[in-house]
Amino acid sequence: MSEIFDYKSAPELIRVENLHKDFGSLKVLSGITETIHKGEVVSLIGASGSGKSTFLRCLNRLEEPTSGHIWFNGVDIADKSVDIDLHRQKMGMVFQHFNIFPHMSVIENITLAPIMLKKKSKDEAVAQAEALLQRVGLFDKRDNKPSRLSGGQKQRLAIVRALAMEPEVMLFDEPTSALDPEMVGEVLEVIKSLASDGMTCVIVTHEMGFAREVCNRVFFMDEGVIREQGAPHQLFDHPQHPRTRDFLSKVL
Amino acid sequence: MLQNTLMLAQKYSMNFINGLGVTLYLAFISVALGCVIGAFVAIIRLSKNKVLGTIAAVYTEIVRDTPLLLQLYFFYFLLPDMLPALRLTDFTSIAVALVFNSGAYMAEVFRSGIQSIDRGQTEAARSLGLSSSQTMMRIILPQALRNVLPAMCNEFVTVTKETSLASTFFIGDLMTQHSIIKGKTYLVIEPLIIIGIIYFVITFTMSKLIAILERKLSTDE
Secondary structure, three states, rough: OOOOOOHOOOEEEEEEEEEEEOOOOOEEEEEEEEEEEOOEEEEOOOOOOOOHHHHHHHHHHOOOEEEEEEEEOOOOOOOOOOOOOHHOOOEEEEEOOOOOOOOOOHHHHHHHHHHHHHHOHHHHHHHHHHHHHHHOOHHHHHHOOHHHHHHHHHHHHHHHHHHHOOOOEEEEOOOOOOHHHHHEEEEHHHHHHHHOOOOEEEEEEEHHHHHHHHEEEEEEOOOOOEEEOOOOOOOOOOOOOOHHHHHHHHHH | HHHHHHHHHHOHHHHHHHHHHHHHHHHHHHHHHHHHHHHHHHHHHHOOOOOEEEHHHHHHHHHHHOHHHHHHHHHHHHHHHHHHHOOOOOOHHHHHHHHHHHHHHHHHHHHHHHHOOOOHHHHHHHHHHHHHHHHHHHHHHHHHHHHHHHHHHHHHHHHHHHHHHHHHOOOOOOHHHHHHHHHHHHHOOOHHHHHHHHHHHHHHHHHHHHHHHHHHHHHHH
């Protein structure tokens, strides 16, 4: 699939321009400029501390950028006067530690935001949530409390919770890092099926095999910049930059 | 003494029952309204607004760092003077003082409850598009409330005992009944024993109920 998708001809969805993020005196992102197109599946790889999670979290402003622009559908959402809550509805996010709401049932986790923010009727939201649960094989858990779910089930729930808002892009922050090894596969399967349905995805991951198989492009991050980027076969098989080669030799 | 005690318990049973009613009523108002105030104050303290946050911090610190009896005196004399139009009864002034006091303690309880909720919960809610107040109301507070429920009940036990200080102002609580009965019968120790037993039974029972509640909450997790 990475071979046939010509991302450059797809309309652009997110354009990042000279993005900087400092934590005090520590520079975590030092000027990122990059465009992500509709339908692209991008993975961010790099050593820990390279800024990949921070970059992802800046995209929906869970981290406030220190400077720079993030154009999302033509609006600069890095602008502090923008109502970010409105744009976040269009950007789903999945976290390393799932962050399921433990005081709500499985189905309530999914229907909460659509009912509150999209003014969906309860019936409509429940029907949609049931279809989503069906899709990720959790339908029989619909009335359970999340504490009864395994890690993999929680993460699948987190994914459909985000999907229920019908986002235009899904941001994944190390979605399988907190999972027991035997559960990684089931979560990656779900992400893969999203990708093949044309959902734009940005994925911070350590799963190099997955990045190679599913993504259109891979960004290698290093010291707060995108050191090298390209199609997976190109980046993994013919890395240009010595830092990329160095990193890949350690993880592959 | 035993005979006298039994005699008093019988003869003045209505005094003790009324006194217990007033005590529980006072404790209940203090904690119930204190909870509402406490939740607000805690949210303000944790908000980004520096001015309001400082006011909230000053309030909680003043209450926590001065004696309750002093606060009671303060409200008892100050409130009717400040708001003569309301024609506050002694009971109301004291009740307000107790609410003021318990609000500050509840604020600290809520603050620790809110802070005990993982940051990821806020992030997940905000990433879905919920505003910060929606996140507070639907995600953080319900979980925090559940976490602080035992502490809240403990506060109820504490306040129940502390209302005895309000008897300084003769407002009809259990401890006030002691003064009344003492005045009528010239017996000091006997009414104390009865009142002591009542306080003990009430608070002991509540503590046991709280322990059960705590166990139930932890198994529900």
